[in-house]
Amino acid sequence: MKVTPTNIPEVLVIEPKVFGDSRGFFLESFNQKAFDEVVGEHVEFVQDNHSRSARGVLRGLHYQIEQPQGKLVRVARGAVFDVAVDVRKSSPTFGQWVGVELSEDNHKQMWVPAGFAHAFLVLSETADxxxxxxxxxxPAHERAIAWDDPELDIRWPDVGGLPSLSAKDSAAAAFRTAEVFD
Structure with a gap:
């Protein structure tokens, strides 16, 4: 696998080896031993999630202030713009963000460690x-930061209008007033 650090060193873009021919392709989407080597420690995953969304849906910026979650994210169908924001006040990259396009074609994954807010915007007709x-x-510990907070200045791709948000995301806190990690 190929691993590319982002502007925030703890957030990694992971590209698995893809073996393809005229019949299709094969890739190993997760290998515990290889992943632990990449991040430099043992990371235990306890839950797998699958979300399907239509073009223009934006989910996030979410994080849990207690029971913080690290997330290994990927797209099985479609394409999204995936974003991680550092919400660790003691971090030198506090308030900075990285964004990467993840798609069924590029097979990229992103490792978003605990202590980061996470969001994605669907670029294709649908995305899994x-x-x-x-x-x-x-849910009691979940927090959300406004996707369009001017202090963060995330440069979201144009999807032909404002993104479609949940009620929770529409009411998300400003970064300046959000509860963050020490």
């Missing part, structure tokens, strides 16, 4: 977004 988490979903 899959992710592994290091802790269980805990």
């Amino acid at each position: 977004f899959m992710y592994k988490t290091t802790d269980y979903y805990a």
